[in-house]
Amino acid sequence: MRHAITLRIGPATFRIGSAWPQPIAALARLYAAYPDVEGAIADFTVRLQPTSLMRRFVRPSIFITGDHGLADAAPMSLSHGLLAAEMGMNLQMALGWRRHLLLHASSVEKDGRVLVMTGESGSGKSTLAALLGERGWRFMGDEFALLDCDSGEILPFPRLVSLKNQAIDVVAQTVGEARMGPMLRATAKGDIRHMVPRADAVARMAQGGMPALLLFPRFGHAADVRPLGQGEIFMRLTQASTNYVALGEPAFTALTRFVTTVPTRAIDFPSGDDAIAMVERLWEQLA
Amino acid sequence: MSAALLVLALRDPASVARLDAAGWNHLLAAARAERLIGTLAWRLADVAVPDAARAVLDDARHDSAREGQQALWEADRAVDALRGTDVKLVVLKGAAYVAADLRAGRGRFVGDLDILVPRDAIPVVERALIAAGWEWVKEDPYDDAYYRQWMHELPPMIHVERDRMIDVHHTILPLTARPTPDAAAMIADAIPITNGLYILSPQDRIIHSAAHMLADGDMQGGLRNLWDVHCLYQEGLEADADFHLSLLDAAARHQLIDAVRRALRLSHRLYGTVGTVDDPLRWTDRLFIARLLARDGWGRETRKALVFGFFVRSHWLRMPPLMLARHLFTKWRKGHRPQ
Numbered sequence: 326m327r328h329a330i331t332l333r334i335g336p337a338t339f340r341i342g343s344a345w346p347q348p349i350a351a352l353a354r355l356y357a358a359y360p361d362v363e364g365a366i367a368d369f370t371v372r373l374q375p376t377s378l379m380r381r382f383v384r385p386s387i388f389i390t391g392d393h394g395l396a397d398a399a400p401m402s403l404s405h406g407l408l409a410a411e412m413g414m415n416l417q418m419a420l421g422w423r424r425h426l427l428l429h430a431s432s433v434e435k436d437g438r439v440l441v442m443t444g445e446s447g448s449g450k451s452t453l454a455a456l457l458g459e460r461g462w463r464f465m466g467d468e469f470a471l472l473d474c475d476s477g478e479i480l481p482f483p484r485l486v487s488l489k490n491q492a493i494d495v496v497a498q499t500v501g502e503a504r505m506g507p508m509l510r511a512t513a514k515g516d517i518r519h520m521v522p523r524a525d526a527v528a529r530m531a532q533g534g535m536p537a538l539l540l541f542p543r544f545g546h547a548a549d550v551r552p553l554g555q556g557e558i559f560m561r562l563t564q565a566s567t568n569y570v571a572l573g574e575p576a577f578t579a580l581t582r583f584v585t586t587v588p589t590r591a592i593d594f595p596s597g598d599d600a601i602a603m604v605e606r607l608w609e610q611l612a
Numbered sequence: 613m614s615a616a617l618l619v620l621a622l623r624d625p626a627s628v629a630r631l632d633a634a635g636w637n638h639l640l641a642a643a644r645a646e647r648l649i650g651t652l653a654w655r656l657a658d659v660a661v662p663d664a665a666r667a668v669l670d671d672a673r674h675d676s677a678r679e680g681q682q683a684l685w686e687a688d689r690a691v692d693a694l695r696g697t698d699v700k701l702v703v704l705k706g707a708a709y710v711a712a713d714l715r716a717g718r719g720r721f722v723g724d725l726d727i728l729v730p731r732d733a734i735p736v737v738e739r740a741l742i743a744a745g746w747e748w749v750k751e752d753p754y755d756d757a758y759y760r761q762w763m764h765e766l767p768p769m770i771h772v773e774r775d776r777m778i779d780v781h782h783t784i785l786p787l788t789a790r791p792t793p794d795a796a797a798m799i800a801d802a803i804p805i806t807n808g809l810y811i812l813s814p815q816d817r818i819i820h821s822a823a824h825m826l827a828d829g830d831m832q833g834g835l836r837n838l839w840d841v842h843c844l845y846q847e848g849l850e851a852d853a854d855f856h857l858s859l860l861d862a863a864a865r866h867q868l869i870d871a872v873r874r875a876l877r878l879s880h881r882l883y884g885t886v887g888t889v890d891d892p893l894r895w896t897d898r899l900f901i902a903r904l905l906a907r908d909g910w911g912r913e914t915r916k917a918l919v920f921g922f923f924v925r926s927h928w929l930r931m932p933p934l935m936l937a938r939h940l941f942t943k944w945r946k947g948h949r950p951q
Binding site: 326338340342364365366367368370372374391392393421422423424571573 | 633634636637640641644645662664665667668671674675678910911912
């Protein structure tokens with residue numbers, strides 16, 4: 326493809342090709358602090374290609390595909406090219422990664438021990454991880470937590486943090502403009518802006534840690550903390566994993582160990598500051 | 613053309629020693645696009661490979677092993693569903709190669725379960741499968757009538773719990789195609805694999821594979837079909853020195869000698885299949901080879917005009933012109949466009 330870049334994020338290497346220069350230029354700027362792996366053998370190929378010959382030039386329309394594609398993925402406009410590239414990388418991981426159990430979760434680390442937060446889109450897990458990453462924790466990832474089936478460790482996958490709607494201002498004020506990507510207005514998930522993780526998160530992206538606390542956060546409710554049964558936690562985590570079935574028995578064993586050894590709570594919170602206070606308190610008590 | 617890299621790596625695994633990182637990226641992308649990466653992983657099991665590529669190949673081996681296991685389970689479920697019906701269940705293509713532990717099954721990705729049953733047993737099979745939890749994928753009266761009147765298979769069914777598709781064939785080519793293979797003879801000649809599960813005879817496996825690739829489809833997945841032919845032919849020859857003669861004899865009986873001879877010429881040319889009788893390439897073979905290799909280093913299909921030409925050809929082979937026009941018009945009205 327005419328424009329291309331190779332990126333390594335955590336254990337995975339992506340070769341991203343694009344028919345247009347803009348998405349690649351945006352990636353090059355935001356991933357500038359990541360290791361230089363140009364020309365490496367990639368785990369995955371991502372392609373941003375025109376939906377038709379004409380749509381390369383006239384009202385450009387991006388079809389996101391690669392080694393693993395979804396036939397019915399909705400095309401995106403070129404102005405959302407950065408998001409398309411990020412979605413392309415996520416798609417390859419979700420459909421193709423086999424070396425760890427993938428949990429759709431954010432994670433942060435302190436003293437070698439890891440806090441994992443999982444929940445549906447909009448639960449606040451990305452924002453919480455981003456904010457904690459600015460307050461004494463090491464940010465490990467906001468989309469996927471990689472559970473090593475042999476060691477039980479959580480490994481980092483610190484891509485750009487994808488912030489949505491109200492979360493954008495909250496985080497942008499904390500981290501400053503230099504680490505923020507362009508504002509992408511009116512995407513399928515509303516407004517989106519990407520944030521570059523702190524330098525320590527990037528420098529230590531090969532270094533995992535043992536999980537010490539699992540939280541199911543829920544944003545926009547009165548503050549509350551609830552315990553969950555192990556059966557329910559297990560089911561929720563299998564649903565939060567895209568490769569649980571593909572990995573088979575090792576995944577079952579690793580997830581069973583995770584569920585039976587890691588303390589878990591569901592937490593509701595009305596605002597970011599409340600959430601951070603609740604998380605810090607639970608960490609003191611349980612982890 | 614990166615598909616040529618893939619063909620070379622399958623044919624001669626030691627050739628990967630010459631690849632740089634870019635070459636590996638092109639090889640892996642082409643292998644994934646052709647759904648041959650599991651096969652490639654098997655072929656490269658004993659040669660030196662860079663660590664980064666080895667990790668990708670190990671994943672592919674893991675995936676193909678799981679798919680094979682799943683395919684065996686689906687075949688087992690189909691046998692179970694038909695138990696007590698007296699219908700001889702012949703499993704076709706990938707699932708058959710895995711079930712019979714053939715070389716073509718090593719690392720092969722198996723999609724749907726394809727089975728062949730006698731045409732007059734279709735109503736019994738349909739009822740038995742529905743009773744066991746399979747259901748129609750889409751209820752479109754035009755498609756359903758079309759399949760039942762003209763095709764060699766029922767409309768696809770899917771299992772309600774396992775989400776796996778089954779294709780029930782009663783012969784190996786559409787009824788509208790010019791050759792009319794003798795499906796009853798194929799079923800009669802089928803060989804038991806396990807209790808209740810049969811595979812086509814060694815000759816008929818190749819005839820079916822060649823028919824599927826050259827006398828029916830538009831060559832999508834052609835490199836994989838041709839790899840099947842290559843493996844099946846080599847195994848046939850190892851078991852029987854006169855295999856070539858019996859293969860051509862059977863192919864003639866099923867009116868598929870042209871497809872089989874072309875498949876052997878192509879597999880000899882691309883994969884170096886040995887034992888095929890000296891049969892020089894025709895000029896039309898070059899078009900097939902160009903179509904088979906139409907894949908770039910990003911896994912994209914190239915040579916759009918040629919690919920479209922083969923798409924048109926596949927319909928031409930399936931149907932007489934007037935019927936084709938009517939079919940394409942109906943599909944066009946429904947908004948169908950070729951990929």
